[in-house]
Amino acid sequence: MSRFADFGNALHSGRTSYPFVAKAKLWLTIAAVLVVLSALVPVAKGGFNLGIDFTGGSEFTVSAVPEADVATGERAVAESSDAAEAEVTNIAPETIRVRTEQLDDDETLAVKEALVSAYGVGEDDVTSNFVGPTWGAGVTSQALWGLVVFVVLATALMALYFRTWKMSVSAIAGMLATVAITAGVYSLVGFEVTPSAVIGFLTVLSYSLYDSVVVFDKVRENTEGLLEGTAPPERAGRTFSDQVNLAVNQTLVRSINTSVVGILPVGSILFIGWLVLGAGTLKDLSLALFVGIIVGTVATLFVASPLYALLRRSESAVRALEARVAAPGERAAEPAAAH
Amino acid sequence: MALTTRKTSGAAGPEAPGGSRAARPSGGSGAPVRSGVLAALSGARRSLIGLLLLLALLAGLLAWGAGTDRTGWGPKLALDLEGGTQMILSPSLQGEDAGQQITSEQLNQAVEIIRQRVDGSGVAEAEIATQSGSNIVVSMPGVPSAQTRELIQTSAEMNFRPVLTSGPAAAVPEDQRTPEDELPEPTAEPADSSDPNWITPELYQEFEATDCTVPLPPEEREAQPADEPVVACEPETGTKYLVGPVEIQGTGIADASYGTAQNSQGASLNQFAVNIQFGPEATDRFRQLSERLYGIGQSSQGDPRSQFAILLDGQVVSAPSMNAVIADGQAQITGSFTEDQARFLAEQLKYGALPVSFSIQSEQQISATLGSDQLRMGIIAGIIGLVLVCVYSLFQYRLLGLVTISSLVVAGVLTWLAITLLGWSANYRLSLAGVAGLIVAIGQTADSFIVYFERIRDEIRSGRSVPAAVDHGWRRARQTVLASKAVNLLAAAVLYFVAVGNVRGFAFTLGLTAIADLLVVFLFTHPVMVLLTRTRYFGGGGKHSGLSPEALDAVPLYRGAGRLREPGAEHDGLTIAERRRRAAQAGTEAGTPPGTPADTPAGGPGTAPAGAPVGASPSTDRTPEENA
Numbered sequence: 001m002s003r004f005a006d007f008g009n010a011l012h013s014g015r016t017s018y019p020f021v022a023k024a025k026l027w028l029t030i031a032a033v034l035v036v037l038s039a040l041v042p043v044a045k046g047g048f049n050l051g052i053d054f055t056g057g058s059e060f061t062v063s064a065v066p067e068a069d070v071a072t073g074e075r076a077v078a079e080s081s082d083a084a085e086a087e088v089t090n091i092a093p094e095t096i097r098v099r100t101e102q103l104d105d106d107e108t109l110a111v112k113e114a115l116v117s118a119y120g121v122g123e124d125d126v127t128s129n130f131v132g133p134t135w136g137a138g139v140t141s142q143a144l145w146g147l148v149v150f151v152v153l154a155t156a157l158m159a160l161y162f163r164t165w166k167m168s169v170s171a172i173a174g175m176l177a178t179v180a181i182t183a184g185v186y187s188l189v190g191f192e193v194t195p196s197a198v199i200g201f202l203t204v205l206s207y208s209l210y211d212s213v214v215v216f217d218k219v220r221e222n223t224e225g226l227l228e229g230t231a232p233p234e235r236a237g238r239t240f241s242d243q244v245n246l247a248v249n250q251t252l253v254r255s256i257n258t259s260v261v262g263i264l265p266v267g268s269i270l271f272i273g274w275l276v277l278g279a280g281t282l283k284d285l286s287l288a289l290f291v292g293i294i295v296g297t298v299a300t301l302f303v304a305s306p307l308y309a310l311l312r313r314s315e316s317a318v319r320a321l322e323a324r325v326a327a328p329g330e331r332a333a334e335p336a337a338a339h
Numbered sequence: 340m341a342l343t344t345r346k347t348s349g350a351a352g353p354e355a356p357g358g359s360r361a362a363r364p365s366g367g368s369g370a371p372v373r374s375g376v377l378a379a380l381s382g383a384r385r386s387l388i389g390l391l392l393l394l395a396l397l398a399g400l401l402a403w404g405a406g407t408d409r410t411g412w413g414p415k416l417a418l419d420l421e422g423g424t425q426m427i428l429s430p431s432l433q434g435e436d437a438g439q440q441i442t443s444e445q446l447n448q449a450v451e452i453i454r455q456r457v458d459g460s461g462v463a464e465a466e467i468a469t470q471s472g473s474n475i476v477v478s479m480p481g482v483p484s485a486q487t488r489e490l491i492q493t494s495a496e497m498n499f500r501p502v503l504t505s506g507p508a509a510a511v512p513e514d515q516r517t518p519e520d521e522l523p524e525p526t527a528e529p530a531d532s533s534d535p536n537w538i539t540p541e542l543y544q545e546f547e548a549t550d551c552t553v554p555l556p557p558e559e560r561e562a563q564p565a566d567e568p569v570v571a572c573e574p575e576t577g578t579k580y581l582v583g584p585v586e587i588q589g590t591g592i593a594d595a596s597y598g599t600a601q602n603s604q605g606a607s608l609n610q611f612a613v614n615i616q617f618g619p620e621a622t623d624r625f626r627q628l629s630e631r632l633y634g635i636g637q638s639s640q641g642d643p644r645s646q647f648a649i650l651l652d653g654q655v656v657s658a659p660s661m662n663a664v665i666a667d668g669q670a671q672i673t674g675s676f677t678e679d680q681a682r683f684l685a686e687q688l689k690y691g692a693l694p695v696s697f698s699i700q701s702e703q704q705i706s707a708t709l710g711s712d713q714l715r716m717g718i719i720a721g722i723i724g725l726v727l728v729c730v731y732s733l734f735q736y737r738l739l740g741l742v743t744i745s746s747l748v749v750a751g752v753l754t755w756l757a758i759t760l761l762g763w764s765a766n767y768r769l770s771l772a773g774v775a776g777l778i779v780a781i782g783q784t785a786d787s788f789i790v791y792f793e794r795i796r797d798e799i800r801s802g803r804s805v806p807a808a809v810d811h812g813w814r815r816a817r818q819t820v821l822a823s824k825a826v827n828l829l830a831a832a833v834l835y836f837v838a839v840g841n842v843r844g845f846a847f848t849l850g851l852t853a854i855a856d857l858l859v860v861f862l863f864t865h866p867v868m869v870l871l872t873r874t875r876y877f878g879g880g881g882k883h884s885g886l887s888p889e890a891l892d893a894v895p896l897y898r899g900a901g902r903l904r905e906p907g908a909e910h911d912g913l914t915i916a917e918r919r920r921r922a923a924q925a926g927t928e929a930g931t932p933p934g935t936p937a938d939t940p941a942g943g944p945g946t947a948p949a950g951a952p953v954g955a956s957p958s959t960d961r962t963p964e965e966n967a
Contacts, residue, residue: 006892063708127704132699153829154829199775199845206829206830210827213823250797251793253793254789257731261782261789264724265728265781269720273720281775
C-alpha cells in the first residue's frame with residue numbers, strides 16, 4: 001500500500017505526532033498575525049475591488065470579438081451615449097467588457113447596438129447589465145444578516161451536540177480566522193468582489209465549521225470520560241491536551257483527503273473559469289472556495305483544536321488531571337475530582 | 340478506539356436494539372453472532388432495495404412527465420444559462436404616501452397586475468416573483484421592448500366610474516349589431532357622469548365590437564382618459580361595460596377590509612362582504628354618487644346605470660349596484676362572494692388606495708450563446724473535477740475507491756432526478772451559481788465516504804476483523820456524518836431564507852446535495868460495504884482492497900496462548916515522554932488496577948475483570964462471544 005497509508009498508520013498509533021496542541025500559542029499567534037495582515041491588505045490596496053453590483057453602474061460584455069481593440073469600444077460608447085467615461089477592458093481572449101456610469105434604458109440599448117456594429121459581432125454576443133446603487137447595499141446587508149443568523153444557530157447546534165460551549169467558541173474562532181484570511185487573499189489577488197464571491201465566502205463559513213465538527217467529534221471521543229475518571233484504562237497517563245492532540249493527528253489523514261477531494265473540483269472550476277471564461281460567477285466563487293477550503297482545513301488543525309485545548313486548560317479538573325499525570329504517585333489518593 | 344459502554348447517544352450504542360444494522364459480524368462463531376450477521380445482511384439488502392425503489396419511483400415519474408411532454412428530461416435552466424432578461428424592481432409609493440412601507444399584500448397585488456400586463460403584451464414565459472418581501476423579479480426570454488419596460492414600471496390606478504350600460508363579454512356578431520340609424524345619439528351635453536348622453540354612436544359601436552373574452556392589450560387599457568366615458572371588461576364575471584367619467588380616485592379610499600355581512604339589526608348573515616372606508620373628500624363625492632345611482636335604481640328597477648364600476652388598471656374588478664344612500668363614507672359590497680374572492684377584492688381596494696410604481700434596480704441581459712457557453716464550461720469543469728476525485732479515491736483507497744465512485748454516481752443520479760422534478764413541480768431553475776453548488780458538492784459528498792473509510796481503517800488498525808471494523812466504524816462515522824451534515828444543512832437553510840438572488844439557487848443546491856448525500860451514505864454506501872465484507876476478498880482484507888490489515892499495520896487481536904489484546908484501544912499512541920511517564924506510572928501502580936475507573940455504572944457484559952493487565956483487558960463494549 002502507499003506511503004500515505006503508512007503515514008496514516010503512524011499517525012493513528014502515535015508513532016508520528018505533530019504538536020498541534022503543545023505549540024498552541026505559537027500557532028494561535030501566527031494565525032492572529034495572518035488575520036491582521038489580511039485586514040491590512042485591502043487597506044493597503046485602497047479597499048476591495050468592488051463589482052458593479054456594489055457600486056452601481058452599467059456593464060456590457062462583448063464576446064467572440066474578432067479584434068479585441070479597447071479603443072473601438074471607447075469610441076462606440078462615446079458616440080452613442082452621454083456617458084462621462086467608459087472603462088473598456090479586455091478581460092479574456094476575445095472578450096471585451098465595457099463599464100460606464102448607470103445609463104437609462106434608451107442609452108443602454110443604443111450603446112448595445114453601437115458595440116455590436118463597432119466590434120462586428122452578433123446581437124447575441126453582447127450582454128448588458130445595469131445595477132442601481134442601492135442594490136449592492138441590499139445584497140451586503142442580507143449577506144451580513146445571513147452570517148449573524150448562521151453563526152448564532154451553528155453555535156447553538158454545536159453547543160448542544162458537543163455539550164460544551166467551548167467547542168462552539170473554538171470552531172467559530174477558527175471559522176472567523178478562515179474567512180478573514182480568505183478575504184485577505186481574495187483582495188491580494190485583486191479579483192472583483194461580486195455577489196458570487198459573497199456566496200463563496202458564505203460557503204467557506206459552512207465548510208470551515210463542517211470540518212471542525214468532524215475533527216471535534218474525534219476529540220470528544222478521545223477525551224470522553226477522561227476527567228471523570230471513566231475513560232478506558234489505556235488512556236491512563238494521558239492529559240486532556242494529549243488526547244486532543246492525538247485526535248487531531250488521528251484525523252489528519254481524513255483532513256488531508258477531504259481538502260484534496262474538496263479542492264479538486266473547485267480547482268477545476270477555477271482553472272476553467274479563470275483561463276477560459278475570463279470573468280463571471282464561476283471564477284469568483286471558485287477562488288473564494290479554493291482558498292477557503294485550504295485555509296479552513298488548516299484553521300481547524302492549528303486554530304480551533306489548540307484553542308479548544310487551551311480553553312479547557314483553565315478548568316480545575318483539567319489541571320488536576322495534568323497534575324496527576326505529571327506526579328503519578330499522588331493519583332491513587334485523589335480519585336476523579338471535580339464535576 | 341475503544342468504545343466505552345457509556346452510550347453517548349442512542350445511535351452510538353452497540354446494544355441499541357432498534358438499530359436494524361446494529362448487528363455484529365465478527366470472526367467468531369456461534370448462533371447469536373450468525374443471526375446478527377444475517378440481520379445486518381438483510382438490513383443492507385432492504386436499504387438497497389429501498390434506494391432502488393426510490394430511484395425507480397423518481398425516474399418513473401420523470402419518464403412519465405417527459406413521455407407525455409409535461410416536462411423535459413433535463414433540469415429547467417435559469418436565465419443566466421438560457422439567456423434572456425432579468426429585471427429586479429423595487430416598489431415605491433406615490434404622492435403623499437411616498438416613503439411608507441409596502442405591505443406584502445400590496446406587493447402581491449402589484450405582482451398580479453404586472454403579470455396581467457406582461458401576459459397581455461404577448462411576452463411568452465415571463466416569470467414574475469417577489470423576492471425577500473420587498474422586490475419583484477421579472478425574468479423573460481429575449482430582450483423586452485421599451486413598451487414592455489414601461490408597462491412593468493408604471494403604477495396601476497384604481498378609480499370609480501358609474502356604469503352607463505353593460506352587456507355580455509363577447510363581441511356582438513357583426514350581423515347582429517345595431518344598425519347605424521338606430522345608434523343612440525346624444526341629445527344634449529351630459530349633465531353628470533351617469534348621463535346616457537355620454538354615449539356617442541362611435542362609442543356604442545366600439546362597445547359592441549369589443550371582445551372581453553380575451554385580455555385587452557395594455558395600450559388599450561391605458562387609453563382611458565379620466566374625463567371621458569370608456570369601454571371596460573370584467574373578466575371575473577365575463578361582463579362588458581360602458582362606463583362614464585371618473586367620479587372618485589382609488590386614492591380616496593382610506594381602508595378596505597372584508598368579513599361576514601351583517602343585516603340592519605347587526606345579526607351576522609351567512610355571506611361575505613367587502614367594506615370600504617372612504618377618506619373625507621371622497622366620502623362627500625361618494626354620497627353624491629350614491630344619491631344619484633340609488634335614485635336611478637328606485638325609478639327604473641334593474642337599470643345598469645344604478646351600478647358603479649371599480650376599475651383597477653383599466654379592468655373592472657367589481658360593479659355593484661347602489662342599494663342605499665351612503666353618507667358616512669362606509670360602503671359595503673355584498674354578493675355571492677367566497678371568502679377568497681372577498682379577501683382578494685379587499686386587497687385590490689387597499690392597493691388602489693396606495694398605488695405602487697416600480698423602479699428598475701438591476702437589469703441583466705444575457706445572450707443565449709453566452710449562457711450555453713457558461714453551462715458547457717461549467718459541465719466540463721465538473722467532469723474534470725469528478726475524474727480527479729475518482730483517481731484520487733482509487734489512489735487512496737484502492738478498490739474501496741470504487742465504492743466512492745459508485746456512491747458519487749448514485750448521488751449524482753439522485754440529485755439530477757430531484758432537480759429535474761423540482762423544475763417541473765416547483766419551477767426550480769438551475770442557475771450558474773447552482774451548477775457551482777453542485778460541483779462544490781462533489782467534494783463534500785465524497786467527504787462522507789472518507790470519514791467512513793478512515794473510521795473503518797482505524798478499527799482495522801486496532802485489530803478488528805474487516806466485518807467487525809465495518810460495523811464498528813459505521814456506528815461512529817454515522818454520528819460524525821450526521822452532525823457535520825447538520826451544519827451544512829443549517830448553512831444551506833440560512834442562506835436560502837436570508838439571501839437574495841442567485842445566492843438562493845446556490846444554497847438550494849447545497850442543501851439538496853447534502854440530503855442526497857445522507858440518503859446515499861445510509862442507503863447505498865454502508866449497505867454495499869456490509870455486503871462487500873461477505874466476499875472473501877474484501878472480508879479477508881485482500882491486498883488491494885484498501886482494507887488490508889497488513890498494509891494498515893494492524894495489531895492482531897489474538898496473540899497466542901490465550902492472550903487477547905484489547906481491540907478497541909489505540910495502541911500506545913504516545914510520545915516518548917508519555918511512554919516514560921506511563922512506564923513510571925505502571926511501576927508505582929502495580930497494585931492499583933487501572934481498569935477500575937472504567938467500570939461505569941452501565942458496565943456491559945464484557946466488563947474487564949479487575950486487575951487485568953494494561954493492554955490485555957477485553958474491550959468493555961464487546962460481548963464475550965466476540966472475543967471467543
